[in-house]
Amino acid sequence: MKTKTILICGCKGKVGKAAAQLFSSRGWHVAGLDLAGENADEHLDTYISCDIKKTEAVMKAVANLEDIHPLDVVFNAAGAELRTGFEDTAISHWEELLNTILGGSANICKAAGPYMVKRNAGKLLLLSSDYSKMPGDQILNAAAAGTLHGFAKSLGVELAPSNVLVNAVFAGVPFDLEGIAETVYFLADKDSYTAAQVVSICGKNQVGGGSK
């Protein structure tokens, strides 16, 4: 059986690292994308430094990766958070957040999507943070994460006829890293009919969630 390839965006973050480790341990070829200049992660077979907010850069990065290995799955775990509350956040800072959360996913989907459509196969999994159990003012963080729901469902409907399955992985914060990694693995490796959905999973210390 041919080795499958996953591209993990935000591979240097906690979620990205956990996913890279899991997929690598299960024999997948793992490509990672993040801002940092160099890679020190042993679980990555390929690493590309790229700012996910920059459309052209993302297009180039994906083109380069596709030359090496066709991407079977993309998992976008590149995230960002505001520490300021709703009333204390300048609109420009909100836009910066949205450019990372929605813009990042939009850019990676636009770059990787066409290749997957051409092959009539592929999965685009977008991490969306669920702040519902978090204290404090998470209004703008949550709103940014919420844009991925309408996005994933609409793009999911558009690409489903090409057997490209787009789903948002809506993960409770604080993250259950193992839960996220395993669920992404399930969706990447085993699932074949979940499309255009917001797949909601428990965070740490939540009902049903892990306590590790």
Place this chain on the structure above:
Amino acid sequence: MKYQELVGKTVLITGGTQGIGEAMAVSFSAQGADVCINGRTLNKKVRAVMDKTGARAAMGSILDPQVAEDVVKEAAGAERKLDVLVCNAAGMSMTPFLESKEDQWWEQIKINLTGHIACIQAVLTMMKEHGGGTIIVISSFFGTIGWNNATGYGSSKSGLLTLAQYLARQYEAANIKVCSIVPGVIDTPQLNVDANDLGISLDEVRAMYAEEIAMKRIARPEEIAEMALYMASDPGRRAFNGRHVIVSGGEYRSTPYYI
């Protein structure tokens, strides 16, 4: 008069110059509210709405955050009082996402979501000063279930829904209620965008949607305005605070998830 408590209440409706916004201007005015409509251009059409309803206007595109703030301040007047903010203004463009042009794709998000964030930021202090207020958010089933060729609009409308839930939770103690409406298919000029996307006429798109709706017809804008009125009323704003209602003639059914 259905809702006595709306008499004299100051209501700002963004995108209040046509469609659902215009219908809400009519309904709120009929209840004796002091209505202010916001739109981009003060033309004959807008003046006709003002004449019909007695509403005043605070014009400008909320695409510009400073304009959004100015519009809210103008609507609130010298007393800095705005009882109800209806976040209704919406731009929409439809294209297959992989073929979309970045600027056009983002513009609707900047109006629908970012523009209203700017409006709400401006209104919160004033509402707190006056002991509370109501924010009504108009989302869309394009946001809740997604729709072909509507990734940009869908993103903005799902973002609005999340925004509303979290705002409600944060400002509960300040007696600022945030209620959302998810309209189904409504008979407004925005349907032209759907029609163009499908390459059919307005009448054909109306019939197409109607066929797929349990009630076998699309909504009149007044039917959404009716829900907005209730959400502005005392019992309605309590009942639907932090929540949304899908007003869609039987379609897009779901069991809501709340934080």
